[in-house]
Amino acid sequence: KLSRKPAIDLNGPKKDHWLTGNFSAMFRGGIDYCVELVEQYGGAVKIFGPLDTGELILLSDPLALYHVVVKDQHIFEEPDLFVVTNKAMFGEGLIATVGEQHRRQRKLLNPVFSTSNMRALLPTLQPIARKLTSILLAKLPDDGSHKEIDILPWLSRSALDGVCQAILGYPSDTLGATEYDEYPEALQMMGPLISRFLYFRPSVATVMRNFSPYWRMKLVDWITAPWIPTEIMKDVREMRRITEVMDHGSKKAFTEKKAALEDSATSFSSQGNDMMNIMLKANSASCSSERLADTELLGQMNVMVFAGLDTTTSALSRCIYLLAKNPLAQARLRSEIRDAIRSMPLSQDDSSLFEHDNVPLHLSYDTLINLPFLDGVVRETLRLYPPFPHMARVVNKATTLPLHFPVRSSSGAELSAIAIPENTIVLISILAANRNRAIWGDDANEWKPERWLSSTGRKDGQGVNVTFDSVEAGPSAPALGVKDGVRYPGVYSNMMTFLGGSRSCIGFKFAEMEIKEILAALILRLHFALPADPDANGHIKEIEWKLKAFHTPVVKSPAGDGVTPQVPLNVRMVREDDFAW
Numbered sequence: 001k002l003s004r005k006p007a008i009d010l011n012g013p014k015k016d017h018w019l020t021g022n023f024s025a026m027f028r029g030g031i032d033y034c035v036e037l038v039e040q041y042g043g044a045v046k047i048f049g050p051l052d053t054g055e056l057i058l059l060s061d062p063l064a065l066y067h068v069v070v071k072d073q074h075i076f077e078e079p080d081l082f083v084v085t086n087k088a089m090f091g092e093g094l095i096a097t098v099g100e101q102h103r104r105q106r107k108l109l110n111p112v113f114s115t116s117n118m119r120a121l122l123p124t125l126q127p128i129a130r131k132l133t134s135i136l137l138a139k140l141p142d143d144g145s146h147k148e149i150d151i152l153p154w155l156s157r158s159a160l161d162g163v164c165q166a167i168l169g170y171p172s173d174t175l176g177a178t179e180y181d182e183y184p185e186a187l188q189m190m191g192p193l194i195s196r197f198l199y200f201r202p203s204v205a206t207v208m209r210n211f212s213p214y215w216r217m218k219l220v221d222w223i224t225a226p227w228i229p230t231e232i233m234k235d236v237r238e239m240r241r242i243t244e245v246m247d248h249g250s251k252k253a254f255t256e257k258k259a260a261l262e263d264s265a266t267s268f269s270s271q272g273n274d275m276m277n278i279m280l281k282a283n284s285a286s287c288s289s290e291r292l293a294d295t296e297l298l299g300q301m302n303v304m305v306f307a308g309l310d311t312t313t314s315a316l317s318r319c320i321y322l323l324a325k326n327p328l329a330q331a332r333l334r335s336e337i338r339d340a341i342r343s344m345p346l347s348q349d350d351s352s353l354f355e356h357d358n359v360p361l362h363l364s365y366d367t368l369i370n371l372p373f374l375d376g377v378v379r380e381t382l383r384l385y386p387p388f389p390h391m392a393r394v395v396n397k398a399t400t401l402p403l404h405f406p407v408r409s410s411s412g413a414e415l416s417a418i419a420i421p422e423n424t425i426v427l428i429s430i431l432a433a434n435r436n437r438a439i440w441g442d443d444a445n446e447w448k449p450e451r452w453l454s455s456t457g458r459k460d461g462q463g464v465n466v467t468f469d470s471v472e473a474g475p476s477a478p479a480l481g482v483k484d485g486v487r488y489p490g491v492y493s494n495m496m497t498f499l500g501g502s503r504s505c506i507g508f509k510f511a512e513m514e515i516k517e518i519l520a521a522l523i524l525r526l527h528f529a530l531p532a533d534p535d536a537n538g539h540i541k542e543i544e545w546k547l548k549a550f551h552t553p554v555v556k557s558p559a560g561d562g563v564t565p566q567v568p569l570n571v572r573m574v575r576e577d578d579f580a581w
């Protein structure tokens with residue numbers, strides 16, 4: 001059906017490959033390829049998808065994106081394939097629902113992610129950040145010299161413990177890992193397995209649409225039979241095992257939580273600050289027509305972990321890698337954190353707040369969130385390297401999209417609007433939008449945390465879906481990401497990293513807090529540098545970020561295999577001169 005739609009009258013590159021269209025070039029060429037495409041053809045580019053997907057539109061024009069995610073978002077829907085397969089894996093959580101059901105879920109869940117709830121959640125994340133720092137410190141030589149450590153698994157475990165404890169209220173301790181716990185282990189393996197299944201998603205969707213639950217299970221039993229030996233069947237079997245463990249673990253945690261709440265129903269006394277608890281209370285208090293079913297609440301548990309884990313790990317590892325590459329920025333950030341800690345009022349009653357040097361361990365939520373340079377580092381990293389580089393939408397009826405910056409048709413005519421046939425797939429290029437020179441300036445492709453320091457845009461858009469025309473620059477300095485009143489419709493700092501509109505990321509404040517807390521704890525005590533020691537063959541490790549579903553860091557050949565995800569850095573204890581910048 002998709003391949004039979006009318007041709008799209010838009011300029012773009014030729015097909016790179018008969019089977020994969022422009023997709024293999026996009027993955028191979030990574031960020032540079034996508035940025036060059038957009039710089040050459042503009043904010044709406046015709047590209048070719050794999051197999052019979054046919055022509056797609058790579059979209060990054062600000063006005064067009066405002067229509068896609070806010071104004072006409074009922075026309076630009078999540079692909080059915082995405083929704084159906086998410087439902088099969090996670091149940092009826094936010095990323096698996098559409099229309100009225102999705103609206104009802106967001107209405108209940110939006111207030112759960114309020115700033116005041118984040119403030120109350122920070123103390124759950126602080127011990128995790130502290131534990132991560134202690135674990136890495138314990139690995140280092142006593143003489144203050146450096147050691148190479150792959151920080152990726154450690155960041156992933158802290159992100160997992162953070163999501164499990166703060167969102168689910170599940171006492172996960174993968175950082176400590178004294179005992180094997182199959183539930184968090186299954187949650188952690190879900191993301192990587194799903195990336196391996198990217199090309200099989202269409203078959204899963206077909207099965208979901210055309211088979212009854214009975215025959216679906218029969219089919220799964222058949223294809224996961226242990227006597228089918230191929231590699232891919234191993235992955236299918238693993239996926240089945242993980243889904244079952246996740247389902248069982250979530251149901252158990254949910255049932256216990258619900259029972260505890262019902263026990264204290266008369267007083268609704270606090271059972272902990274985790275988001276699941278807040279969500280259950282909000283649900284019980286809502287009117288019956290808006291209330292979510294248990295299956296929907298359960299679905300949220302799986303969805304939150306999936307949506308919050310690899311994204312946060314990717315952002316955190318990119319921040320530390322960039323700081324390792326930019327020692328001056330690292331020193332500046334460290335000084336800012338130390339100064340903030342020194343100026344905090346000391347609570348002599350709470351000795352747990354102190355470590356050696358009489359340094360309080362934790363910053364308050366408001367101090368942490370408002371540290372200007374830390375904020376600049378996080379925003380700039382999320383702008384330049386959005387963990388989700390592209391998001392897909394399908395056009396459910398033929399429409400016309402207005403553009404702010406005109407592009408060319410196939411015949412070279414100037415277009416200020418594009419006609420989009422029904423069933424066209426639109427790829428929202430978060431990456432290209434966040435690097436648009438016309439909005440962000442000529443240095444848009446450079447990592448400059450300090451660009452945020454003088455911007456009144458620093459606090460813009462926090463959770464508010466403002467309309468396209470209603471944003472004005474502040475009175476003193478110009479707001480970043482706004483040029484002549486034009487901006488992207490993102491919920492976070494005029495950028496598209498967390499998208500905008502009613503399907504924007506619900507967890508962005510949580511992600512921001514978790515990234516800042518872990519960064520602050522690590523940078524204060526540890527110094528990071530890129531690998532510099534040659535191996536036995538004289539090769540020095542060079543980290544490369546491959547563009548897949550997420551940006552995946554690997555070590556380039558010949559020092560590495562170019563495949564295994566890792567971020568090996570030289571780590572040592574901080575010295576006094578590491579604060580000078």
Ligand code: HEM
Pocket residue numbers: 078094095106167303304305307308309311312315386387388391497498499502503504505506507508510511
């Ligand atoms: C740096 C970290 C993160 C990034 C870059 C990110 C990005 C995104 C993006 C781009 C979407 C839109 C997806 C779509 O439209 O298909 C999204 C949705 C979502 N995110 Fe995040 N996310 C992050 C962290 C989190 C965290 C920590 C949580 C949970 C606490 C979370 C929960 C969700 C959920 C539930 C949705 C679906 C929202 C809906 O459809 O209504 N995310 N995220």
